[in-house]
C-alpha cells in the first residue's frame with residue numbers, strides 16, 4: 086500500500102513537471118491500530134499526521150523511542166489549552182486559524198525555545214462548521230502571525246466534500262503565492278494526485294496507506 090502510494094506520487098510529480106521527491110507524504114495514522122503504524126515505520130516511512138493531540142501523545146513517544154527520527158505533524162484543530170503539549174510533541178502544526186491561538190503559540194514557542202513549523206488553515210469553502218480563516222481574512226491573518234514572529238511556512242486546506250477539490254487547491258495556491266508562502270498542505274487519499282498537479286508540498290494520506298479507519 087505504501088509503495089503503491091509512493092509510486093503514484095512520483096508519477097504525479099512527473100506528470101506535473103515537478104522534481105521527484107518534491108512532495109512530502111504525511112501518513113495519517115489517526116485511529117489506526119498500532120500494528121499498522123508499526124508496519125509502515127518498519128517499511129522505512131518516517132513522516133506521520135495525527136489529528137488529535139491526546140491520541141498522538143498516547144502513542145508517538147513510544148514509537149519514537151524505537152524510531153527517534155519519526156516526525157509527527159498535527160493536522161487537526163488545536164485548542165489553546167493544548168498548545169503547550171502540541172509545541173512539545175509535533176514537528177509541524179497545520180491548523181493555525183485564529184488570533185488567540187497564534188498568540189498562545191508565540192508565547193509557548195518563546196518559553197520552550199523550540200518551534201514546530203506552522204501552516205495556516207484556510208476555509209476556502211467558507212463552511213460554517215469548518216475550521217480555518219476565511220479567504221478574505223487570510224492576508225491579514227498571515228500578517229498578524231508574521232508580526233508575532235511565528236514560523237509560518239505555508240497554508241493548509243480541507244476542501245468541502247462533494248465539491249471539485251482542484252478549485253480549492255488552486256485558491257489556496259493563489260493565496261499562498263501572493264503572500265510569499267511556499268508550503269501547501271493539501272490532498273488526501275481521494276485527491277492527492279490533483280493536489281500534486283496544483284503544487285502541493287505536503288499531502289496527507291490515511292486510508293489509502295493504512296486501510297479504512299475503524300471508528301467502532
Ligand SMILES: *Cc1c(COP(=O)(O)O)cnc(C)c1O
Pocket residue numbers: 113115136160161243273274275289290291292293
Ligand atoms: C483524516 C485526515 C486526512 C486523511 O484522510 P484520508 O481520506 O484517510 O486520506 C487528511 N487530512 C486531515 C485533516 C484529516 O483529518
